[in-house]
Ligand SMILES: Nc1ncnc2c1ncn2[C@@H]1O[C@H](COP(=O)(O)OP(=O)(O)O)[C@@H](O)[C@H]1O
């Protein structure tokens with residue numbers, strides 16, 4: 001039982017982290033809270049499904065293609081939707097939210113609501129770890145999730161461009177002096193964020209059936225995990241995911257699966273109410289009390 | 291000799307005398323200012339009289355339009371304080387459930403539940419949001435987005451307040467005409483009160499908080515307390531809307547926290563224009579009937595209003611109301627040359 | 634500390650992460666005095682103001698105002714005790730007319746108690762205050778949205794907003810920066826008058842020669858530490874100050 005909890009808690013935590021990675025990255029690099037995150041996630045899933053099932057592409061190729069398309073779409077969203085309203089938080093939130101809802105409801109209208117939609121797993125089979133059987137796909141998720149988180153952390157903390165981008169989200173002036181044009185950086189941050197949403201979708205969705213409402217859940221999970229960890233901290237993201245991930249698995253096991261959602265929604269509300277800078281956030285804005 | 295004609299803006303007489311404040315000098319000026327308002331009010335007032343022609347379907351559309359307008363007004367007031375709500379359904383659901391609970395448990399009729407749920411729901415909502423009012427930026431949006439969803443999940447899993455079944459067979463209103471006039475009265479009062487409010491120094495503080503909260507603190511205001519008051523005032527019409535719909539449907543359940551009650555008001559204000567309150571109402575009167583016309587297309591209509599949200603945010607951020615107002619002021623008429631030179 | 638002391642800082646410190654923005658600063662200020670705070674950029678002057686006014690909570694140390702420990706009180710309470718401040722980066726209420734910008738402080742709890750202006754009068758009081766800081770009454774300027782004001786006017790608007798609170802202690806963060814020589818010259822008599830009314834003044838400035846015409850005492854900060862205190866002449870004689878501070882300007886102006 002305990003081994004079961006531990007292992008499935010780990011899987012769930014990494015799933016959450018992977019789900020939130022793109023959202024967190026975009027926010028950290030450009031300060032945009034991309035409320036289209038859930039829409040982009042599901043879009044990648046459906047695109048992959050279409051590439052594989054309608055165009056007959058090999059699974060891996062279809063998935064990679066879907067990730068690329070969604071990444072490009074992220075850049076386009078910045079260029080054509082966010083750029084005109086950049087700096088007006090109200091409009092940024094509303095327009096990305098609108099994009100997300102439009103994508104999700106479009107697929108609902110197109111009839112992507114039946115149980116026919118699922119992605120193939122990339123690797124079949126399973127192993128037993130201390131008596132708990134776990135399939136390769138879940139192991140793959142853990143590997144990809146941890147690798148991406150590490151890569152991201154390295155990118156934002158140890159590469160020149162990553163550091164400059166991060167500096168820019170805090171202070172545009174510094175970034176300009178390092179020679180980064182803010183619109184170019186914004187496009188990159190949205191593209192990377194959207195691409196990551198795509199990656200998360202194509203590795204996580206094979207675990208079950210693709211459903212539209214998952215898009216809204218993904219956005220909420222991303223919010224929950226990033227808010228819990230502190231909006232712009234990579235360490236916070238990891239810890240936040242494990243916190244929510246284990247809490248979800250534990251409540252689901254003891255109280256019933258329907259409690260999972262209550263946990264992450266409750267986490268958002270509770271953290272914002274009690275310690276809004278998150279567990280690890282050192283938000284500059286909050287330092288100065290208002 | 292033929293006098294000839296030239297064009298003149300119809301607001302010329304007013305514009306010449308004063309730049310910002312209306313100075314009315316003639317009957318014509320008065321007409322110019324009053325006519326549009328009077329027209330709207332009269333049209334609204336006689337609407338229920340056409341019951342037989344319109345049929346109950348369009349009456350219900352009218353009702354939902356006004357209910358969304360109330361939520362949109364509430365949204366607009368919050369935006370005036372710099373608080374962007376992504377979850378007006380929070381207030382709607384609070385009011386709705388409170389009315390439902392009181393009615394279901396104690397058998398109260400709408401006469402009692404409406405006022406109690408309006409004020410009580412607003413208080414509850416304010417208390418819920420109070421801890422995050424010290425935060426800036428997108429936090430308010432996040433929490434208003436999450437709380438209604440959380441509440442409906444909690445209701446679902448704990449099976450309190452009727453669980454997924456909701457509470458039904460609640461007392462209703464005498465008839466649809468009564469309902470229409472009641473909501474209309476509340477709508478008028480809200481628009482009027484909100485317009486008054488932002489004209490006072492008290493209301494000015496709200497707008498100042500939106501522009502620069504630190505400077506308001508530096509003037510010695512406890513802005514968290516002010517924001518709480520603002521949230522309370524904004525929650526009132528929205529909670530009323532929820533309570534009203536509970537009795538209208540004679541039912542309250544998890545749909546009260548549905549996304550529709552969050553997106554429709556938001557879209558209405560963005561279409562109509564932020565910050566005027568008239569814009570919020572106008573936007574609802576455009577959007578809700580439109581979305582009814584699209585009902586047969588299922589969730590395509592949600593796509594449509596998402597796209598409208600997008601187009602207006604980017605393309606016409608001032609909204610329809612200000613746009614139309616400007617055009618109205620720029621209307622031209624032909625005046626004979628002689629008359630013009632005599633003026 | 635005697636009863637003429639209005640403000641006393643005791644070993645006040647604030648760290649932002651590893652940065653010690655303010656490091657063990659202490660000084661006293663008597664009622665009616667005018668203090669200049671100078672120091673290079675990033676030496677902690679604005680942070681010091683934030684600590685006194687409650688906008689930032691100190692890591693350690695004490696702020697005592699009128700004999701009362703006000704360390705870490707919320708900023709609006711500091712205002713209500715009689716401390717008004719301006720911001721280095723003047724940020725008005727952009728979408729609100731200039732005179733209504735001043736109505737905000739005129740309507741505030743403290744001003745209502747002190748000035749007693751009723752609704753309607755408040756606009757008049759605000760216009761008066763704007764006149765005091767050099768806005769022309771009959772021009773259209775006070776009725777424009779504050780977002781349309783040129784920079785020099787913004788600073789004066791900041792000053793008007795402070796004065797509206799009828800404070801005992803006024804703290805001005807780089808009021809003169811962005812003002813022309815003639816604008817500064819027109820403000821100096823007003824600052825004189827504020828002092829004659831018995832108000833206490835703290836000014837953070839880079840324009841030393843103008844500053845020294847107003848203040849009778851100066852504190853010099855460097856890397857968050859107080860490195861000198863005294864009359865302008867005394868302070869400028871300290872070698873550490875001239876080397877830490879921008880030498881050229883000191884030599885040409887003082
Ligand atoms: N809110 C803050 N968060 C983090 N660091 C800050 C903050 N405010 C100021 N600092 C740092 O404290 C130091 C002093 O800044 P400041 O008081 O603004 O200096 P000055 O006003 O003398 O130019 C600087 O290194 C600055 O980067």
Ligand SMILES: [Mg+2]
Pocket residue numbers: 678679680721
């Ligand atoms: Mg400074």
